[in-house]
Amino acid sequence: MKLKIHYLNCGTFHPRFASTLVPALSVTPCLCMLIEAGEQLILVDCGLGTKDMEDGSRLGLPNLLLLNAESNPKLPAVRQVQKLGFSTKDVRHIICTHLDRDHAGGLPDFPDASVHVMSAERDAVLNPRNLMEKQRYRKCHFAHGPKWVTHDVTSNEEWFGVRCIHELPGLPPEIVMVPLNGHSRGHCGVAVDTGNGWVLHCGDAYYVKQELERAPIGVRVFRRVAHEDYSAAMASIDQIRLAIRNGKGTVTAIAAHDKYEYKRIFGERLV
Numbered sequence: 001m002k003l004k005i006h007y008l009n010c011g012t013f014h015p016r017f018a019s020t021l022v023p024a025l026s027v028t029p030c031l032c033m034l035i036e037a038g039e040q041l042i043l044v045d046c047g048l049g050t051k052d053m054e055d056g057s058r059l060g061l062p063n064l065l066l067l068n069a070e071s072n073p074k075l076p077a078v079r080q081v082q083k084l085g086f087s088t089k090d091v092r093h094i095i096c097t098h099l100d101r102d103h104a105g106g107l108p109d110f111p112d113a114s115v116h117v118m119s120a121e122r123d124a125v126l127n128p129r130n131l132m133e134k135q136r137y138r139k140c141h142f143a144h145g146p147k148w149v150t151h152d153v154t155s156n157e158e159w160f161g162v163r164c165i166h167e168l169p170g171l172p173p174e175i176v177m178v179p180l181n182g183h184s185r186g187h188c189g190v191a192v193d194t195g196n197g198w199v200l201h202c203g204d205a206y207y208v209k210q211e212l213e214r215a216p217i218g219v220r221v222f223r224r225v226a227h228e229d230y231s232a233a234m235a236s237i238d239q240i241r242l243a244i245r246n247g248k249g250t251v252t253a254i255a256a257h258d259k260y261e262y263k264r265i266f267g268e269r270l271v
């Protein structure tokens with residue numbers, strides 16, 4: 001099946017102090033993918049939701065103190081799906097790279113969709129094991145009772161040399177989950193075969209593409225605190241490099257908060 005990807009920015013953050021301390025993250029999008037797959041639509045991540053835009057306190061203290069989300073009613077995925085002429089009900093599946101506030105905030109806007117995540121990530125939401133997990137996931141994003149579909153690596157299947165999960169229930173075979181652990185307990189990437197090469201949505205496995213070569217100094221410091229398991233996160237970046245190398249020009253990686261990727265996709269700077 002030929003899949004068509006619409007790229008969406010479903011949330012813009014203006015992190016406090018970043019222009020000085022981490023210029024690469026002075027403004028960050030929440031890049032999501034809306035995939036047309038025949039009759040159905042599939043979202044990869046869903047950014048911030050409509051209620052988050054109305055009430056920033058849903059995003060918790062870190063948003064107030066640091067992340068500083070822009071309140072913009074046009075950005076939630078549900079609004080952009082409607083603007084493209086689709087019905088909200090056409091979104092049958094959402095695959096979340098992980099369930100942080102800036103990736104799962106839109107879930108309540110699609111209560112009928114199946115929500116695909118790694119088992120470990122869903123478990124982290126249901127049973128947070130430390131303060132970091134307690135504060136990063138927002139109960140309000142899951143209060144509607146998402147229709148979870150959880151996944152684990154159960155075979156030695158590989159995607160360009162990297163462990164993966166094929167055959168996701170209800171999803172076309174051109175979509176593959178690629179565990180990229182470290183940022184959170186069950187973080188993963190999502191690879192999509194467009195028929196004209198693969199796109200690997202890496203979520204927060206890295207922040208800006210320079211990290212695949214050499215990370216800017218500010219980002220190097222930032223990612224030490226942002227990733228739950230720093231060593232695992234660095235190993236995941238190695239996995240992304242490996243897939244790109246093995247893909248020989250057919251694999252394009254994107255990350256959720258990469259403002260340079262935003263400019264490449266939309267042709268204008270994010271401000």
Ligand SMILES: [Zn+2]
Binds near residue numbers: 103
């Ligand atoms: Zn994020």
